[in-house]
Amino acid sequence: MTSPIELAVMESFRKDVEAFKPGNISFYSSGHDMIASDFIRSAEVSTPILCRRDFSLGERILSSVNATQKAVSCNTNLGMILLFTPIIMAAEQGYENIEKLTANLENTLTLLTKDDVNKVFEAIRIANPGGLGSSDTNDVMKTPDCSLKQAMKQASQRDSVALQYSNNFSEVFNVGFETIKYFDKRWNSVKWSAVSCYLTFLSSMRDTHIERKYGSEIAEQIKIKSGIIVEKFNNSIDPKILLRFLKDFDRELKTKNYNPGTSADLTAASLLVYYLLKT
Numbered sequence: 001m002t003s004p005i006e007l008a009v010m011e012s013f014r015k016d017v018e019a020f021k022p023g024n025i026s027f028y029s030s031g032h033d034m035i036a037s038d039f040i041r042s043a044e045v046s047t048p049i050l051c052r053r054d055f056s057l058g059e060r061i062l063s064s065v066n067a068t069q070k071a072v073s074c075n076t077n078l079g080m081i082l083l084f085t086p087i088i089m090a091a092e093q094g095y096e097n098i099e100k101l102t103a104n105l106e107n108t109l110t111l112l113t114k115d116d117v118n119k120v121f122e123a124i125r126i127a128n129p130g131g132l133g134s135s136d137t138n139d140v141m142k143t144p145d146c147s148l149k150q151a152m153k154q155a156s157q158r159d160s161v162a163l164q165y166s167n168n169f170s171e172v173f174n175v176g177f178e179t180i181k182y183f184d185k186r187w188n189s190v191k192w193s194a195v196s197c198y199l200t201f202l203s204s205m206r207d208t209h210i211e212r213k214y215g216s217e218i219a220e221q222i223k224i225k226s227g228i229i230v231e232k233f234n235n236s237i238d239p240k241i242l243l244r245f246l247k248d249f250d251r252e253l254k255t256k257n258y259n260p261g262t263s264a265d266l267t268a269a270s271l272l273v274y275y276l277l278k279t
Contacts, residue, residue, distance in 0.1 A: 005091050006051045008275035009084060013043030015275075016080070016268040019194035020246050022229075023222075023253035024264045028246075031254045034074060042068045042076040050081065050088055057112060057148075058119030060085050065123040078127035079161050079209075079265030082120070083172070086165070087272055095276050098173065106168050109149055117148035129209070129261075160208045160262045169269070175200060176270025177277070183234070190274070192239040195246070198267040199230035207260040214258065222258065225249070 017039045020028040027036045046064040049055070055063065064081045090105035121144055144151055152165035164172055176197050183193035201207075203226035206219035229249055233242050253260070 003051065005088060005276070006047060008091075008272060009050060009088060010043060010047045011275050012084075012268055012272040013047065013077075013080070014040065015190055015194055015271050016264070018191050019198065019267070020243070020250070021195065021198040021260075021264050021267065022246050022250035023258055023260045024198075029250050029254075031250075032257070032259050034076060038072045038074065039076050041071050045071045046077060046081060050084055053092060056116060056119075057085050057089060057108070058116035058123075060088075062119040062123040062126075065127050069126060075127040075129055078124065078129055079261060080268045081123075082161050083164060083169075083265055083269035084272055087169070087172075087269065087276070091276050098177075098277055101273070101276065102168060102173060109165060109168065112148040114144075114147065117144045117146065117151055120148055121151075158208060158212060160205065161265055164266075164269070169273075171201070171205075171266060172269045172273060175204065176266055177273045180270055180274045184274075187239060189239075190271070194267055194271055195239065196230070196234055197270050198263055199226055199233055201263040201266050202226040202260055203230045207263045209261040210258055218258070222253070222260065 017026050017036050020026050023031075025031055025034050025036055025039060030036065045067040049064045049067055050060050052060060052063075061081055064085075065078060068075075068077055068081075086105060086108050087101075089108045090101055093104040093107070095101040095104070146154075149165055152162040155162035156166045157163075160171065164170070179197040179200050180190065180193045183196045184190050187193060203223055206216060206223050208219075210222060211219035226249075229242075229245055232245065233239055236242055
């Protein structure tokens, strides 16, 4: 029997692909040599692994990445897997309310082992995300010499996924979750609330995937443009009427091969928190 946590994980993966996130892949728009069905297939093979209680965090992440590579032969979900796994493990300890979930998440992150960092680094090497580059300290291409939380803290200035591991997922809970909760109540649509969440992330912080690949100036330009769009979007009575603006922005980003993947990953993690706390 499928557990409530597993159902929340799968629904979060699915809703992330249903939401039109300009520059990313969704049912509305393919791109970057990927299509929406790649993400659904990735979710189907990785969800059961992510929810295996007998697996450590590192085992869940590495096994999920391997399963994804075997299923679709590309990196569709590394960032989501990295963000989902500690949230899932925290939820397994109890998620009656947001206070319980965040406390359990902090405990989960504190208990990560050296084996976890070894397996996570291996998973990152296999997925080979674009713009990875190199680092003077704890480069993922080398054997790590610290805990996973320490490694993520050291990477937090150049990667917003890593930042979540060092601040107890502050952006996911305080920005993403709150945005989805507010706009779902207003619009009665998780899908369109997820779009607002994505645009809010994109307009409030430079997307670190873009920044690593194309530099801070391009990332800042996208952030500014997103700010104009999210203001119109969030002020609309019916977000569907702004679909043309989303399509234009999507075309503009994909023409230049810009993929704000980090903002999309943070949105997916925010969806997971929302679905867990909604049950």
